[in-house]
Structure formats: C-alpha cells, structure tokens
Amino acid sequence: MVGEGFGRATPESQGVSSRSIRDFLAAANASGISWHSMMLVRHGQVVAEGWWKPYEPGFVHSLYSLSKSFTSTAIGLLVEEGKLDIHAKVVSFFPDDLPASVSDNLRQATVRSLLTMNTGHAEDTMPKMRASSDSWVRTYLSQPVEFTPGTHFLYNTGNTYMLGAILHKVTGQTLEEYLKPRLFQPLGITGYDWEVSPQGLNTAGYGLRVKTEDIAKLGQLYLQKGSGKGVRY
Incomplete structure (x- = not known):
C-alpha cells in the first residue's frame, strides 16, 4: 500500500532477520558516514526504520540526483497521456532558444537521448548552466555536442533539467505542478519542496526534498x- 502510507510489521513476520538488520545498523554506525535515516520495506510493510540525531521522521531530505527519478x-x-513522444527532437521544443548555428549532433538529440544520458556531450552541462546569466535552456543548447547522440554515455544533470523544460513546454506546468495531482497527492506525499532555476522551472x-517514507x-x-492504493498507471 502506498497511497496512505505503509503499515508496520515485525521483520520476521515478513521473512526478514532482525539480527541482519542489527548487523547492518552496526556496520552503518561504524562506517564513518553521516547517516540521516533508514527505512526497510518488505511486502509493502515497514519492518525497520530509524533516524540518526538530529534528523526525525517529519524532516524532508535533499534527494540530490534521486530527484531525477521523479522527473x-x-x-x-506524459508519454502515457499521449502528450509526448520520446523520439521527438529536443530542438523542436525550443525554436526561439537555439544558437545561430545548430550542429548536426544537437539536431539529432531526442527526448530519449536526455532520458538515457546519451546526448553526445563530453562534459556535464549543468555547471555552465548554473553559472550563466542567460536562461538555462539557451545555455544548454549553446554547448558543444562532441559525439553523435546514442554513441556516448555521460551522466549529465543538464539533460534532466531539459526534460523538465520540455514538460513545461508541453503542459505549461512545472514538474512540481504537474506531479502534484498525478503522483504526490495520490501517494500522500506532503510538505515537499523543489528548487527552481532563475527562470522558475524546477x-x-x-x-527535491521529501521525507524518508516518501522515497x-x-x-x-x-x-x-x-499500481497502488489511490493510484494506477
């Protein structure tokens, strides 16, 4: 069950060893890593959970790149709603933001290229986007694309931003606005917040910041x- 939160059960009732959980916690505490929280779910039941001080269950946590999974x-x-084709060219959504000269590699990049991190860039575009006084979309589109899309993998956070920008072009909504009735509300995710660019896009x-149980x-x-209580895709 996900719509109204999880039930709680003992580890053994769900086939999990309490001793193994204790061993994990001992290893976590000995690791030297600053842990915030842990939640172990088995068969839809929370069988172990805990927060390291000063963190608490009601606190939201910065997800860093886990935000990409929500995007x-x-x-x-959007694809399921029939509003987006993953084979659509990225440049087709931003005719007014393209550089004076558009390379063949940039022209070939698709929504799928963004999703799979195969746009052909040789370096992550996000640092230059964040440092630019121009819009993040225009800055992204002005970066060199050294490889043919689909031939070179690079973890590129700028690609994910462009997915949100495309969603905004298609729907007129930010990611947060679009996901609220489709994901956040059905799953009972509340109290979240999501950083925005200077242009107001997530x-x-x-x-993105959500609670441990929301993850x-x-x-x-x-x-x-x-499929879950209150939501079906």
Whole structure:
C-alpha cells in the first residue's frame, strides 16, 4: 500500500532477520558516514526504520540526483497521456532558444537521448548552466555536442533539467505542478519542496526534498509496476 502510507510489521513476520538488520545498523554506525535515516520495506510493510540525531521522521531530505527519478516518472506519465513522444527532437521544443548555428549532433538529440544520458556531450552541462546569466535552456543548447547522440554515455544533470523544460513546454506546468495531482497527492506525499532555476522551472536533476517514507513510496510504486492504493498507471 502506498497511497496512505505503509503499515508496520515485525521483520520476521515478513521473512526478514532482525539480527541482519542489527548487523547492518552496526556496520552503518561504524562506517564513518553521516547517516540521516533508514527505512526497510518488505511486502509493502515497514519492518525497520530509524533516524540518526538530529534528523526525525517529519524532516524532508535533499534527494540530490534521486530527484531525477521523479522527473523521469513525470516524463513517463506524459508519454502515457499521449502528450509526448520520446523520439521527438529536443530542438523542436525550443525554436526561439537555439544558437545561430545548430550542429548536426544537437539536431539529432531526442527526448530519449536526455532520458538515457546519451546526448553526445563530453562534459556535464549543468555547471555552465548554473553559472550563466542567460536562461538555462539557451545555455544548454549553446554547448558543444562532441559525439553523435546514442554513441556516448555521460551522466549529465543538464539533460534532466531539459526534460523538465520540455514538460513545461508541453503542459505549461512545472514538474512540481504537474506531479502534484498525478503522483504526490495520490501517494500522500506532503510538505515537499523543489528548487527552481532563475527562470522558475524546477531544477529537475536535483533539489527535491521529501521525507524518508516518501522515497519508499516511490520505490514501492515501481515494485508494484505503477499500481497502488489511490493510484494506477
């Protein structure tokens, strides 16, 4: 169940060893890593959870690149609604933001290229986007694309931002606005916030803050192949 939160159960009742959980926690505490929280879900039941001081269950946590999973979910929903083709060219959404000279590689990049991090860039575009006084979309489109899309993998947070920008072009909504009735509300995710660019679009590839249990809700929704209490995709 994901729509109203998880039930709680003992580890053994769900086939999980309490001793193994204690061993994990001992290893976590000995790791030297600054842990915030942990939640273990089995068969839709929380069998172990905990927060390291000063963190608490009601606190939201910065997801960093886990934000990308929420963005890609939004794109999947947009495709399911018949409003987006993943084979559409990226440049087709931004005719007014293109550089004077558009390279063949840039012209070939598709929504799928953004999703799979195969746009052909040799370096992450996000640092230059964040440093630019121009719009992030125009800055992204002005960057060199050294490789043919689909031939070179590069983890590029700028790609994910462009997915959010495309969603905005298609729907007129930010990622946060689009996902609220389709994902956040059905899953009972509240109290979240998402950073925005200078142009007012959610940063998409990072910057989302939700509670620990909210992360588990998204994971459980995927485990259930898009079906949960109050939501069906």
